[in-house]
Amino acid sequence: MSGPDLDLSRVWLVDPASGREGPGEIVVTDGILEAVTWLEGADADGIDDQGVIVVPGFIDLHTHLREPGNEDAETVATGLAAAAHGGFTTVVAMPNTAPALDEPSVLGRILGAAASSGSPVELLANGAVTVGRAGETLAALGELADAGVVGFSDDGSPVRSASILRNALAYAGALGLPIVDHPEDVTQTAGAEMGDGVVATVLGLRGWPVAAEATSVARAIAMLAEVLPDVPGARLHLTHVSTGESLALIRLAKARGWPVTCDITPHHLALTDEWVAGARRFAWDAVDADGVARDPWADGALLAAPYAASTRVNPPLRCAEDAMACLAALRDGTADAIATDHAPHAAVDKAVEFGEAANGISGIETAIGLVLAAVDAGELPLARAIAALTTGPALILGSRSRRGGAAGLVEGAPADLVVIDRSASWTVTAAGLASRGKNSPLLGMDLPGRVLVTLAGGRIAYESTDPG
Amino acid sequence: MTDVADPAGMADPSADVSVPAIVPAVGVPSVGVPSVDVAPEAQAVGWRHRHLLDVDGLSADDLDLVMRTADAMREVLARPIAKVPALRGRNVTILFYEASTRTRVSFEMAAKNLTADVTNIAASTSSVTKGESLVDTVRTIEALGAQMLIMRHSASGAPYLAAETFGGSVLNAGDGWHAHPTQALLDLYTMRARLPGGSVAGRKVVILGDVLHSRVARSNIWSLTAAGADLWLCGPPTLLRGFEAWAGRGAAAGRQFTVTSDVGAALRDADVVMALRIQRERMASGLLPSLREYAARYGLTAERLAGAKPGALVMHPGPMNEGVEIAADVAAGAQSVITEQVTNGVAIRMALLYLLAGVPRA
Numbered sequence: 027m028s029g030p031d032l033d034l035s036r037v038w039l040v041d042p043a044s045g046r047e048g049p050g051e052i053v054v055t056d057g058i059l060e061a062v063t064w065l066e067g068a069d070a071d072g073i074d075d076q077g078v079i080v081v082p083g084f085i086d087l088h089t090h091l092r093e094p095g096n097e098d099a100e101t102v103a104t105g106l107a108a109a110a111h112g113g114f115t116t117v118v119a120m121p122n123t124a125p126a127l128d129e130p131s132v133l134g135r136i137l138g139a140a141a142s143s144g145s146p147v148e149l150l151a152n153g154a155v156t157v158g159r160a161g162e163t164l165a166a167l168g169e170l171a172d173a174g175v176v177g178f179s180d181d182g183s184p185v186r187s188a189s190i191l192r193n194a195l196a197y198a199g200a201l202g203l204p205i206v207d208h209p210e211d212v213t214q215t216a217g218a219e220m221g222d223g224v225v226a227t228v229l230g231l232r233g234w235p236v237a238a239e240a241t242s243v244a245r246a247i248a249m250l251a252e253v254l255p256d257v258p259g260a261r262l263h264l265t266h267v268s269t270g271e272s273l274a275l276i277r278l279a280k281a282r283g284w285p286v287t288c289d290i291t292p293h294h295l296a297l298t299d300e301w302v303a304g305a306r307r308f309a310w311d312a313v314d315a316d317g318v319a320r321d322p323w324a325d326g327a328l329l330a331a332p333y334a335a336s337t338r339v340n341p342p343l344r345c346a347e348d349a350m351a352c353l354a355a356l357r358d359g360t361a362d363a364i365a366t367d368h369a370p371h372a373a374v375d376k377a378v379e380f381g382e383a384a385n386g387i388s389g390i391e392t393a394i395g396l397v398l399a400a401v402d403a404g405e406l407p408l409a410r411a412i413a414a415l416t417t418g419p420a421l422i423l424g425s426r427s428r429r430g431g432a433a434g435l436v437e438g439a440p441a442d443l444v445v446i447d448r449s450a451s452w453t454v455t456a457a458g459l460a461s462r463g464k465n466s467p468l469l470g471m472d473l474p475g476r477v478l479v480t481l482a483g484g485r486i487a488y489e490s491t492d493p494g
Numbered sequence: 495m496t497d498v499a500d501p502a503g504m505a506d507p508s509a510d511v512s513v514p515a516i517v518p519a520v521g522v523p524s525v526g527v528p529s530v531d532v533a534p535e536a537q538a539v540g541w542r543h544r545h546l547l548d549v550d551g552l553s554a555d556d557l558d559l560v561m562r563t564a565d566a567m568r569e570v571l572a573r574p575i576a577k578v579p580a581l582r583g584r585n586v587t588i589l590f591y592e593a594s595t596r597t598r599v600s601f602e603m604a605a606k607n608l609t610a611d612v613t614n615i616a617a618s619t620s621s622v623t624k625g626e627s628l629v630d631t632v633r634t635i636e637a638l639g640a641q642m643l644i645m646r647h648s649a650s651g652a653p654y655l656a657a658e659t660f661g662g663s664v665l666n667a668g669d670g671w672h673a674h675p676t677q678a679l680l681d682l683y684t685m686r687a688r689l690p691g692g693s694v695a696g697r698k699v700v701i702l703g704d705v706l707h708s709r710v711a712r713s714n715i716w717s718l719t720a721a722g723a724d725l726w727l728c729g730p731p732t733l734l735r736g737f738e739a740w741a742g743r744g745a746a747a748g749r750q751f752t753v754t755s756d757v758g759a760a761l762r763d764a765d766v767v768m769a770l771r772i773q774r775e776r777m778a779s780g781l782l783p784s785l786r787e788y789a790a791r792y793g794l795t796a797e798r799l800a801g802a803k804p805g806a807l808v809m810h811p812g813p814m815n816e817g818v819e820i821a822a823d824v825a826a827g828a829q830s831v832i833t834e835q836v837t838n839g840v841a842i843r844m845a846l847l848y849l850l851a852g853v854p855r856a
Contacts, residue, residue, distance in 0.1 A: 227736035230650035230672030324747030333651030379649035
């Protein structure tokens with residue numbers, strides 16, 4: 027089968043793997059990235075980063091594909107199509123399927139579904155830490171590692187017992203794989219409905235304290251520190267970190283040289299708790315000059331009806347100060363990656379009372395739009411944003427991804443890249459999302475940056491058919 | 495019966511004799527006050543809300559209109575036959591997902607006083623365990639012909655979900671911890687009726703008790719700050735969680751209120767003291783040591799009330815735990831307007847049903 031040809035001259039290239047960014051040209055022949063040319067001097071005149079940009083394909087460390095068990099919300103095929111639409115060429119499926127991915131046959135099943143979907147997007151998976159994600163006994167970690175999982179997670183819930191977490195860090199560490207922890211002290215979040223704070227107080231919703239995440243982050247870091255002397259290969263990855271307090275703890279752990287990494291979702295960077303009340307402005311527009319959250323009621327910022335179930339997610343949308351802290355952590359490198367926590371749900375699971383609604387945002391297709399909105403607002407340098415979507419997660423995956431621990435624009439390799447028109451915006455609509463999960467609070471909004479083409483493994487994963 | 499002005503053509507001479515003659519309201523100013531004897535859609539009174547879901551969406555003008563309409567309804571209630579045909583032929587469904595007697599009956603009487611056809615539905619507390627979703631239930635109620643839906647639900651925000659689905663008007667009769675708009679409006683009405691000068695502006699109003707779990711407190715924060723009251727919230731710190739931060743935001747937005755656990759400071763020179771119900775389950779969740787301790791430290795007793803202004807109004811949204819959040823002698827004392835709140839509740843609910851009925855359906 028012959029691969030696609032692509033010849034893009036006078037575009038803006040961002041290649042975090044080589045640390046370069048600037049005007050350039052790329053040539054793809056038969057799916058192979060044949061030439062990457064950096065333009066200089068007069069050749070580069072008039073090319074800036076506001077037009078068409080070409081970047082390595084994105085890697086999502088945290089994707090829910092719902093297959094097996096919940097195919098009305100998503101399938102491997104629709105999830106991979108959604109990934110490609112969002113510019114992602116590698117995704118890591120989370121193991122909270124039914125049955126859970128706690129032994130190799132489930133992995134075989136989803137890899138088979140990926141193969142039969144025909145999608146060129148690379149599908150990787152985390153295995154469960156404990157059998158049935160029940161938090162009691164260790165899953166078949168070694169067998170799962172042999173079968174090719176890239177890490178272990180009981181995502182959706184934390185590893186409940188600290189001693190199990192300790193054992194898992196040690197056992198997985200010896201296998202060279204990280205524990206991917208969902209930090210949440212469930213004793214503090216029983217019945218919680220949205221992020222704690224003024225908005226929750228006003229709306230009368232049970233608050234989800236910042237401390238529930240921070241104490242769980244502290245616990246996981248403390249367990250890692252104890253395991254490290256025995257198992258130097260132990261690694262902890264904290265996923266969907268959402269608060270400034272948690273990030274302060276992670277910053278401290280990194281300063282001590284402990285192997286802790288973390289990711290932040292696009293919605294925790296850009297959206298805030300006031301979206302639950304009906305605001306539809308980004309975090310950086312929701313703070314005053316001193317960085318303090320503004321009052322959406324006083325501002326007349328409440329444009330949508332409150333209690334939209336599409337804004338219910340775990341971890342919850344936090345106050346604007348936390349979102350700004352997440353952006354700061356991405357800028358200073360405390361956060362290694364942006365991961366989507368793409369959590370598609372069937373409409374019926376969201377068309378209920380706010381507190382009863384399933385947690386999660388269908389976010390893999392809107393991720394780059396939210397990130398570019400932060401770039402446009404001056405909150406994130408473009409190169410850093412792209413690095414957090416490419417080289418950052420690639421380093422965490424290492425050689426278990428076909429990207430080989432890097433995610434660069436590598437000449438001679440099968441093309442893994444995204445072409446994005448930053449001068450174009452697009453309107454998020456239910457019909458326009460390839461995901462079965464239409465549960466996005468961004469429906470009806472315009473996002474910057476249209477993905478024109480996604481090439482994965484030398485093949486076309488997505489190509490815009492919109493002439494606009 | 496025939497020589498009365500009838501612009502809406504509502505006075506059908508062949509109507510059931512139990513429907514009273516339409517008599518012009520007596521003593522009600524004619525300018526800017528809706529005449530309750532005219533069909534709601536037949537007069538422009540400046541009401542624009544199709545639903546009543548919350549108090550935060552009501553302007554000062556809206557509050558004023560509700561108060562004036564309630565005045566007209568009080569006048570109806572004082573008639574020998576307290577009934578007008580304003581909502582004749584309209585189907586009002588009362589859907590309660592939480593047990594309640596007083597609020598449900600108050601709404602039912604209000605609707606019946608306006609000659610609406612009333613259907614009561616007591617649903618199980620959780621739509622999830624019941625197997626039928628709230629959305630399905632609301633769709634069914636609409637298909638059965640309901641034009642107005644009065645709803646109580648234990649989940650904050652549930653009426654918004656209903657309003658998204660329902661083509662008529664949704665009237666929130668209490669949702670979770672979030673809002674109880676008609677209670678706040680009847681509280682404001684009662685205060686205006688009883689306070690010298692007929693206004694709460696500048697008056698010290700204290701809400702005492704379990705503020706955290708109270709939809710009454712939350713709705714009163716909006717209406718009382720909009721009306722310019724000097725509002726104080728008081729209770730044990732565990733039952734005030736999050737309100738200090740709200741007060742800080744509110745102050746910046748010109749909606750000032752004070753939050754304190756110092757009951758003496760709260761009651762000092764108060765014009766109005768509203769006690770809130772304390773529920774037993776607050777002990778189980780570790781928020782309070784005991785009801786006894788609560789009564790001793792925060793109960794509204796005659797001694798504590800003596801710290802307020804002489805003649806300060808005593809209010810309670812009900813149902814009361816006498817001897818816990820309020821002493822029996824205070825509840826039944828000369829300063830208590832608790833039963834008046836109940837009567838005013840009917841008038842306020844009639845006013846809101848009337849105003850909502852004047853807004854076109856979706």
